[in-house]
Amino acid sequence: FDTALAMAPGMGAAHLNRGVSLSALMRYAPALAAFEIVLTAEPDNVDALSNTALALRNLDRPQEALELLDRALARDPAAAQAHANRASVLLDLRRFAEGVESATRAVELAPDRPEILYPRALLLSTVGRHGEAIADLDRALARDPAFIRARILRAQLQMDLGRIDAGRQDLDTLVQAAPPHPEVAFLLATARLRSSDWMRGLPLFERRNELRQKGYAEFPYPRWIGDKPDGKSLLVLQGEQGRGDIIQFARFAPLLTRLGHKVALAATAEMLPLLSGIEGIAGVMSIEQAMGLREPARWAPLMSVPHLLHLTPQTLPPFAPYLKAQTARTEAWRQRLGDGGFKIAVAFAGNPKGEAGMSRAFPLAALAPVAALDGVRIISLQKGPGEEQAQAADLPFAVEPIGAIDPPGETFLDSAAILAACDLVISCDTAMIHLAGALGRPALLALIAGCDWRWLAVREDTPWYPSVRLFRQDVPGEWSAMFARMADEVKQRMAAQAAA
Template sequence: MSSNNADLSIPIVERSGAVLMEIGRRVPAFAQGLHLQSTGQLDPARQVFLQLTERPELTAPALHQLGVIAAYQGDNLRAAGLFEHAQRLEPNEPLYYCSLGTVFERMGDIPRAVATMINLAVMVQTQGKHEDAIPLYRRILHLSPLNYSAWVNMGTGLAWMGQAREAVVPLMIGVILFGRILPEARDLTERLLVDLGDRLPELTAALAVLPDGLPEGRLERLEEVLQTLDKALRSAGFIKATASSLSVALRLAPGNALARWNHSLSCLAKGDYAQGWADYEWRWVWDQFPEPRRILAAPQWRGEDLTAKRIYVWGEQGFGDIIQFAPLAQILADRYSPAEIVLEVSSPLVRILGTALDRPGLRVVSRPDNPHKFGIEEGFDYHVPLLSLPHFLSLRVPDLPLLPGWLKLPDAEVARGASLLPAKVEGRRRIGVVWAGRPQHSEDARRSLPLALLGSVLDAIPDADWISLQVGPRAGDALAFKGRLHDMSPHLKDFIDTAAVIANLDHVVAVDTGVGHLAGSMGTPVSLLLAHAVDWRWEIGTTHSPWYPNHRIHRQQTLGDWAGVIAELKAEHVQAEAAAGMEVAPARAGRRKVTRSSRGIDVHRLAHEAPSCSGVGASGERRIFSS
């Protein structure tokens, strides 16, 4: 065993060895001991390190080096005691754990070697250094291939690092090992393997060499492992497999808010709105939900009769969420007329929604700075979060789209938008583009794409005028396509400005952002570009959305495959250009005729049927959407 424990080619160990060299740089006597040791002069080196143990700041590293000398001379038991002593003095130094684990391994005490390495890996992972923990877990699994903790913790680390597909394999193996003891887990893994089929050959290969036998180490918190597995499966695009893992997690821990919230997303993605909306309410119980639960001076509405009452509906989450669900405020007003509805939204949405929803009994106000106050100084009978309305209005997929083309602009706004654009050229389509969302969004790195990738689409459709609707930090990307992509960002101060421009476009190309919802609500054709792991509202594998009949969805087939998405998009627009015959009539989305889908919402039903808080329709049936 060398001074820097080179037996283990693990980055964290190598960096820890550098700590010894740094001590030697500051303390000449320590450097002398390291030199004597490295040249085989072990007895003089031992004397130097023994003297250095008298200095409190050097006791632990000196004891470690005494342990290295003892191990080199074959006294592994003494070496282990010295390493343990150093570890107690400085419990956060990884080198001592690695040296102790190595000497246990040499002694043939594999359980203690593994336990020591597990403690180190967990310590490192708790500090958020997942990239350092992964090689440690691989080392542990080399010694103990049935170690449950190593498998699940490695999977958790990979998930934190954004390597969702890679994370599924160790997490699945952890659950499979648990299933050798718990029948529920065994049944679950059998279902998951069927759901995954041959889409994950890495798992098949790993299972082929997994030894028989019971799992080793501590078995605990299977419900938390299943939640992490669900997240990894969803992020890797294995949506159909997610609900199974969460159903078992909820049986093991029925009050777990995160599992219930994740279960809601899985159900909604599959079109099971009855269960999905009911479980969606658990977002307020999950302590890490990014939207604060508001304490307002009125009871929360849960489906009570609102006739002649006043209710405060407050928007939550992102701009796209508010635009998507804003029509429910109108439906609420229609059902309970003459109720008074006040809809609170983020300030960039006030003008656009105030214009589109301008009708008796419905007002739009801006979100206050204090989340625990109403946006206006008036009293209310009830309040309700906007995204709770689907549950209490018993919204189901057959009710979609909500109110097609509901977001209309006055002629003056459409004319204003036209004045902001370059002059219309007869026979040329106008196509708006948005390639990035808000950087603050937790999934923005995945949902946004480099603008450079869209260059091939711009090249393929030279007889179109491309209009950048991008705002925020990424708006400057448009400079790379100066002359081909007209930058509108200086004119887009809020969403009504963007809508005024969209009203004069023939088409919009957008990633999963608020602009996609805005254009969809206006009835403008949209090419929606989706990452592999998608939000629940775009369902699983479909090319069209029940929310927006005018959307054409292009989604990654594998994680990060924007090139495939761009190829599909280019083909779509080349075909559209050919079909148009270069004679496209000027668009007027503010007055666009929208064909009602056969699945369009039954406004009469939602407006007049008795309220239901049970999460099922009025007849009690469970209606599952199938595209």
């Protein structure tokens, strides 16, 4: 394309093709420049508008991308790819219903194109319509069996529905490559880990870092490979992914200290006040501080410790609470909450910006069988998205508002104190359940049918947290049976507490 443009710099088609090629190489900024040359000469060029929108999307400028796609579709309402691209942008903007509409229009216009079917499958899966999503993926794969992204998504959805064997079959068709695609390896790892096959799952789980997941960074000193303490180096464990992941895997810091290592935890600044309460470690530091460390050190991603120590669900070291609520803060919350009733702290939705924060959520109204028990007090710890449910006029039970908690610089410190002051915690799979477990507080975890690998399969207990009991959804999207069982459990706990 560069040769053609040197000979005839006004060739719009060459600029367009050059931009497409640059986008394929993930060089979105120069691709954008190439598309803009075309649009300067041809402002209504639908292909240029659509491809510019894709580049903007990949540059994290979704609103601008949407405006260009609307221009393209005003010019050509039958442009199937523009409708599909618009659906993908609406997914980024979390406007799911509109996204499904755009994706459906794209499929109506081009029902046999795998690259058109895939965005609708992705959107349908996001809103919990897994069966319809799998049907779209089946159609796409029938036309292009080598469509890796479709095969990966299909495997993920099968596992989310609890069909672990079916998900593995999809992955087995992809894992023949040596080494397999990192996303395939990661999904196969989670399938094996969920089935308690950690010896084969954990080595594959190490490939998550090739996906550059949240929080991962390469520190400028040697990696720790699981060997014995050398007596001179600081072992820096890098917190990664979400806040719940950091809390969960922080349990290995005191373990490694007992094994003779001088351990420091590196994490996002918001997590440091909570983690600083872990006894026995050398200290905590921000990711930036760890990057600039001057003393002799080695490092490892925090979630790699089970692999480096060759652990399995059966050999996880005995649990002891490793986080503590501040005594004065806990007493202040006890006084504020008062002594009356059986106090249940509730968190029912995670971070909506996280990959699965809202898909793991349960509707607050589903808690009605528990709230109906005589003497129960529901205390909501929900902040941000989902908080409005506690204020809904049609909610069939009362929820006690907790007010502003965990101000900047004190993340989870109030939450930990409230959990310590309550009789029980009920949560979806979010950071709050990890906080309760790490504190050793009694808790009930409401799990979706296709839950995360760390909760394993079938069992009602978890080797991670002895104080947490698991309640599993029987049918995706159906909560009533689970919360009826949970109400029976709460009733028994209330009776035992009253008899003590």
